[in-house]
Amino acid sequence: MKSLRQIRFLCGKDLRIELRKKESLVSMAFFGVLILVMLNIANGVGKQIDAEAGAGILWVAILFSSVLGLGRVFAREKENGCVAALLISPVSSGEIFVAKALVNFSLMLLAELVLVPIFFVLFGARLSGDPLALLPILVLVNFGFSTTGTLVSAISAGTRRNEVLLPILLFPLLLPLMTLAVKATALALAAKPLADLRGQLEPMAAFCVVFAAAGYLLFPFVLRED
């Protein structure tokens, strides 16, 4: 109970700052839309795309825009040494990890609420799939991305080249998850039933569990100096 309370306060603080400043959310959504528009122009406006290409386009936009928000959430803790104040307090490193991962998950979800409809407006004319069929894939990718990303952003936030280091460290780790996500999305965009996606969704869920556990266990070592 106490842990849940602490996680709620930590999340509440981050979301309050984010809703006040809107810096992560606006930059994530704007950058994602920009990528979609550029790819739409590069493909030829109004031209037909198949489900595989559409899946790739959607995840490129989500992945690159999400990295912007991810770096910011932890960098805020490093400003003025706030992370040290948290470590001295009775909050455990695990509670900080869960709270940060939840904030990253929420920011991704909010950005996707903008990006997915715009993707369907720009590319969806020939795609037969239902946008709602993407929901389980989005949830799993957000989960894997936010847990892995929270750990990696804690590592990179202490460096001078945070913005460069974060995607360089994160993207290779996410490669298996993203490969499965693109395949599952292609099937969903081609209006395949949910049962056909099980081959992708199950390993994606396994990936999420492994990376969430690894992130939770490794986080204290990343936060505290040795």
Next chain:
Amino acid sequence: MSEPSSFLRISGLRKSYGSREALRGINLDLQRGEFLCLFGPNGAGKSTLLKIVATLLRPSAGQVKVQDYDLEEHPEQYRAQLGMVSHQSFVYQDLSVLENLEFYATLYGVEQPREKALELLEEVKLADRYDMLAANLSRGMQQRLTIARALVNDPALLLLDEPYTGLDEHAASVLRDQLQILHSRKRTIVMVTHNLRRGMESATRLGILVRGELVYLQQKADVDPTTFEHLYFRHLEAQ
């Protein structure tokens, strides 16, 4: 009569970074209500020592106990007694003065966090700025907010790492007054600083740390300030 047990006990504390030894077997006992000021040149290990006591850094060897709670065995009870003021403010720039204190008070499980925050703002004379964003405060005001933040859990042990850094004379004298009030309330304080004058005017005990060793430790009442100054500079030159 038996001797009173130590409030802060550091024994055989060592810290190494590879082959470089930052702390070489520090032993220190402080009674409740003592105010220790540790001086030392850059790289002497002052901040390392404070970081270990604050649980921000793991020691390579040795033991730290606050009121018989061991840092390794009872980290939660140990941390509950700590407050820290550093040259970094530990406050969120995008939260207001009141929101910052309320957030930390809530994390420490203070029963009425808003009331506690308002009470502390009165104490550090920031009550009229409660709704200002921390980013808009002057350096001196930020430092007062930092002190208020460090006191939300009513800590028995206050750690101060170069708290005078970047403060003008007025802000520094406000900080000194604040520290004297805290000391008069029987809080145990450990401060590390380069500032001889500021350190000596507040402390009850003085120490010099050189190359990771505590080479000098005395009650201030037993020390002649000029002799101490000469001694300190001799250690600096020998460094």
